[in-house]
Amino acid sequence: MPRLAFIFIALVSFILSGGVEADASGKESYDFYCAQCHGDTGKGDGPNVTKDMPVTPRNFTNAAEMSKLSDTDLRNVIMDGGPALSKSAIMPPWSQTLTEGEVSELVKELRKMCKCKGK
Ligand code: HEC
Numbered sequence: 001m002p003r004l005a006f007i008f009i010a011l012v013s014f015i016l017s018g019g020v021e022a023d024a025s026g027k028e029s030y031d032f033y034c035a036q037c038h039g040d041t042g043k044g045d046g047p048n049v050t051k052d053m054p055v056t057p058r059n060f061t062n063a064a065e066m067s068k069l070s071d072t073d074l075r076n077v078i079m080d081g082g083p084a085l086s087k088s089a090i091m092p093p094w095s096q097t098l099t100e101g102e103v104s105e106l107v108k109e110l111r112k113m114c115k116c117k118g119k
Contacts, residue, residue, distance in 0.1 A: 023101040026109030033094065034106075042113035055088040066114035074107045074118070 024032070031040075039045040042060030049056060060066060069077075069085075076084040078098070082091030094103070111117065 023099055023105065026102075026105035026107075029098060029102050029106050030109050033097065037090075042110070053090060055090060057091070060110050060113040063114045063116040066110070067116040068119060070118040071107050071111075072118075074110055075103055078103050078106055 030038075030042075035046055036048040037044075037046045037057040038060060039049075039057075044057040044059040046057065058065070073085055077087065077091065079093060079095040081093035082088045084093075098106070
């Protein structure tokens with residue numbers, strides 16, 4: 001019996017902690033999905049960026065450029081891809097991959113990188 005109780009407690013705490021469905025943190029999502037183009041530190045210099053790319057990924061540490069975009073702009077472009085802000089489709093849409101919560105965390109992560117606020 002004590003063993004069953006242990007399994008039960010383990011199961012309940014797993015469910016309460018969100019289990020496998022827990023949203024990734026902004027940093028985790030960034031490193032996994034964005035860094036290959038936007039670079040580890042957000043400078044737009046990830047390993048996937050080649051000289052023949054027609055546009056370079058946004059440098060997220062450029063506060064002057066990043067403060068021109070509202071948090072809603074960032075959200076839209078992350079969810080729907082570059083064309084959402086009349087930008088290049090090389091920036092992929094992520095609404096099928098990331099949850100709403102994860103996108104919010106990513107927006108916060110980008111604001112940390114630029115050390116700026118949206119307009
Ligand atoms: C395949 C490469 C690639 C990946 C992966 C990628 N991006 Fe981009 N991203 C780009 C490019 C290229 C642009 C610039 C588009 C332009 O200027 O026309 C861009 C633009 C953006 C912009 C718009 C900035 C602006 O200038 O308006 C945001 C925000 C952004 N990316 C966030 C992200 C986030 C967050 C992720 C990860 C979930 C991500 N990107 C993954 C290539 C990528």
